[in-house]
Amino acid sequence: MKEKGASFKLNHVYLESTATVVGAMEMNGPLSSYFDIRNPDPYFGKKSWEQAETAMSELAILKAMVNAGVTAEDVDFAFGGDLVNQLVPTHYAMREFDIPFIGTYSACATVVESLILASTFVDHDYATRALAFSSSHNNMAEKQFRTPVEYGAAKGATAQYTATGAGVGIVSQKPSAVKIESATIGIIVDAEQNNPSDMGTAMAPAAAHTISTHLKEMGLAPDHYDLILTGDLASVGSPILIDLLKQDGYDISGIHQDCGLLLYDDEQPTFAGGSGAGCCSIVMFGYIAEKLRRKELKNVLVVATGALLNATIVAQKESIPGIAHAIALSSAEVKGGEAE
Amino acid sequence: MKTNQYANVIETHKVKPKIVKNMADSFFFGGLFGLVGQIIVWINTNVFQLDEGLSVTYMIIVMILAGSLLTGLGIYDKFGQIAKAGALVPISGFANSLTSAALEGKSEGVFLGIASNMFKLAGAVLVFAVMSGFFFGIIRYLLVQIGIAPALDHETVAFIIGGCLL
Numbered sequence: 001m002k003e004k005g006a007s008f009k010l011n012h013v014y015l016e017s018t019a020t021v022v023g024a025m026e027m028n029g030p031l032s033s034y035f036d037i038r039n040p041d042p043y044f045g046k047k048s049w050e051q052a053e054t055a056m057s058e059l060a061i062l063k064a065m066v067n068a069g070v071t072a073e074d075v076d077f078a079f080g081g082d083l084v085n086q087l088v089p090t091h092y093a094m095r096e097f098d099i100p101f102i103g104t105y106s107a108c109a110t111v112v113e114s115l116i117l118a119s120t121f122v123d124h125d126y127a128t129r130a131l132a133f134s135s136s137h138n139n140m141a142e143k144q145f146r147t148p149v150e151y152g153a154a155k156g157a158t159a160q161y162t163a164t165g166a167g168v169g170i171v172s173q174k175p176s177a178v179k180i181e182s183a184t185i186g187i188i189v190d191a192e193q194n195n196p197s198d199m200g201t202a203m204a205p206a207a208a209h210t211i212s213t214h215l216k217e218m219g220l221a222p223d224h225y226d227l228i229l230t231g232d233l234a235s236v237g238s239p240i241l242i243d244l245l246k247q248d249g250y251d252i253s254g255i256h257q258d259c260g261l262l263l264y265d266d267e268q269p270t271f272a273g274g275s276g277a278g279c280c281s282i283v284m285f286g287y288i289a290e291k292l293r294r295k296e297l298k299n300v301l302v303v304a305t306g307a308l309l310n311a312t313i314v315a316q317k318e319s320i321p322g323i324a325h326a327i328a329l330s331s332a333e334v335k336g337g338e339a340e
Numbered sequence: 341m342k343t344n345q346y347a348n349v350i351e352t353h354k355v356k357p358k359i360v361k362n363m364a365d366s367f368f369f370g371g372l373f374g375l376v377g378q379i380i381v382w383i384n385t386n387v388f389q390l391d392e393g394l395s396v397t398y399m400i401i402v403m404i405l406a407g408s409l410l411t412g413l414g415i416y417d418k419f420g421q422i423a424k425a426g427a428l429v430p431i432s433g434f435a436n437s438l439t440s441a442a443l444e445g446k447s448e449g450v451f452l453g454i455a456s457n458m459f460k461l462a463g464a465v466l467v468f469a470v471m472s473g474f475f476f477g478i479i480r481y482l483l484v485q486i487g488i489a490p491a492l493d494h495e496t497v498a499f500i501i502g503g504c505l506l
Contacts, residue, residue, distance in 0.1 A: 048447035147461065148444035150411045152420025152427045152436045154362075158355050190342040191350065201353070205346040236355055243349045269421070319342070 006210075007184040007217035013119040014332070015178035016129065016170045017068035018285035021060040023138065023164030026282065029264045034286040035165075036063050042139055042164070049140035050088050056166040057082070057093035057135045064131065064168035072097040075170065076127035079114040081105045082135045083162075083277050084144060089135055099131065107306030108203075108232050109186070110134040111167060111281035112325040116183040118171050119327070128172060135166035136276030145196070145311055158198035158236045161270035163263060167281030169289070177293040179332040183325070184214035188308070190321040196314050199307040200237025200260075200272055206322035207233060207305045208244035214301065214326045215250060222252045225328070226297055229288065231280035231304035232260035234273025259283035280304040284329075292331040299330045362424050369426030377403060377430075393499055400431055407432030411439040437461040 020035045027038035037059055044052040044059075057080070065071060078097070081104040082089045094101045106113045114132035121127040139149045141162035147153060171180065189206040207230050215222060222228065222245075233241055238261070242253050259280045260273035284302050291297040303326045314320060377399050384395035407430075410416040416436045420427040427433055438458055445457030459466065483489035492500075 050447070143444055148440035150414060150417050150436070150440035150443055151461065152411070152416045152433060152440070154421050154424045154427075156355075156357055187341065191346040192342065192344050193350070198355075201350055204350075205343075208346075236353070240346075240349055240353045243353070244346060247349070321342075 005217045006186070006213050007182060008120075009182045009218075010119050010123045010180050012173050013123045013171050013180040014174060014176040015180065015289060015329070016172045016174055016176055017064050018170070018289045019060045019063035019067055019168045020282040020286040021056045021063070021166045022278075022282055022286075023056075025138070025161070025268060025270070026163060026165055026263060029268060031263055031283065031287045034290050035282060036060075036067075036286070042137075049137055049143055050084065050092075053082060053084065053089035053135055053137035053140050053166070054092040056137065056164075057089050057133065057168075058096055060135070060166040060168040061093060061097060061131065061133060064133075064170050068129075068170050070129065070170070072099050075099050075129050075131050077102070077118065077121055078131040078133070079104050079117045080131070080133040080135075080168075081110040081114065081277065083107060083110075083141055089137070089140070090133075093135075104134075106304075106323050106325065107308050108136070108275055108277050108280060109304035109306030109323050109325050110277045111284065112183075112231075112302060112304035112327050115169055115171070115180070115327055116185065116325060118169075119180045119183065122171050122173060129170060130172070131168060131170050133166065133168040134277040134281045136162050136164070136278035136281075138162045138164045138276070141276060145309060155271055156197055157271060158195070158200065159271040160199055160232065160234050160260060160273055160275035161264070161268075162276035163260075163274045163279035163282065165276075165278035165282035167278065167283075167285035169285050175332065175334055177332055177334055178289055179330050181299075181328040181330050182214075182218055183327045184210055184217065186210040186213075186324040186326070188321045188323050190319050192319045194314060194317070194319045196309055196311065196320065198236060199232070199275060199309065199320070200234045201240060202237075202307045202309075202320040203231075203305040203322040203324065204233055204237040204240035205244060207231075207237070207241050207303050207324040208248070210324035210326050211241075211245060211252070211301070211303055212248045212250060214303075214328075218328075222250050222255060225255060225299045225301045227288075227300045228252050228256050229284070229300060229302050230256065230258045231302075231306070231324070232273065232275035233258050233305055234260040234275065236272045237305070262287065277306075288329065292329055295331050297331060299328065301326055301328050365423060366425035366429075369423030370429055371426075372423075373403075373426065373430040373432065397502070403430065403432045404435040407435030408439040411436045412443065416440075434462060434465060437465070 445453035
């Protein structure tokens, strides 16, 4: 048990299964083949963006349970969230499953927040199997945070493209190829940024704080990890993060990557890169989980970053706080159902 | 915590907006809109034999219709990304702000969705247009009173009001 601090080790939690659902831009991106369900229809066959995102989450949860070979009855708790007011897509998706549920929100860091909670419940035997997820939908985010989808105002170079995607992970004590090692819960860091079209800058200090705290408290050097993956700092926030960590004495420039930059290629009109609660979710549960299963990665620290943006309070001249949560994943040997 | 301890590093990575390029794009594409408008006016006058006032009025209607149609087809926002303010400032940009907001509200029904959302973006433009009309009207009235500006005849006033109502 930890004495004091924001980090703790998890002893016997494994990623039992994952599932990802993505939209058109993501299925045309470089990680396309890592996603389970790809649908180019932005409405997902529904009538509104809210319903489309609900359908995505629902589909991803179902697929994760199918992949694990379990039903809703076998899942003890679910933790999940999204970016929409009152977590509409999450709540309406969970309406279809009678699983005890807690809604989570930390903007684009929601997925790691959910996964930390799910893993902790499993690690402490409060649950034998728990589900963590998050989603975001580009058009839904435009509607809520920005201007109407078809509005013609040009976006600047620091703007980011909210990913359309839902990612689900089911964790349990049953050994699997992906082990969840430890977690660090972030504090809110407000670096006095107030440009809602530049979230990378607003989030980078929070990410730096969480990574630095994690390495310090776990007593690790950055090269313990072969990848430190941030959620959605994109091309603007990533260099800021690297410089901030250098000040703390950590050089992660060789091992850092960002979900927002991995998800799309340069040809796609995503400005600084991808973002959104679904961004880190689909990259972690789709791409990273698969890389760990294939042993192409050994130790990965996923640091989901959230800009706690609210259009109303920003118009009232408040700054945008950031938060980052970290979870460490490793690839484990499975021999005869027992992990090493 | 709220802190400015990161300000130095953030400052060194500040991405500066490409003001000159944006202005050039806006100027070029805004001018292109003007050219298209002028061609429509020319067609109205020379092909349809309309008088000057009606030609301009019909051109405005055509531009609004085109802006709305291109918005509905999902083209105007992509064009806006290239044309910058050149796509926003002309009357078709105003039409785009109305149509895009109306489309966004569609899922909440005709009254609470389309009708009440339609002026979400354009409302501010209308408020400032009416307010500036009021103040410039006062300035002009005073200039006429002290004999600097000529008084307008009724026909011209009616034409201007007609244009404003559009």
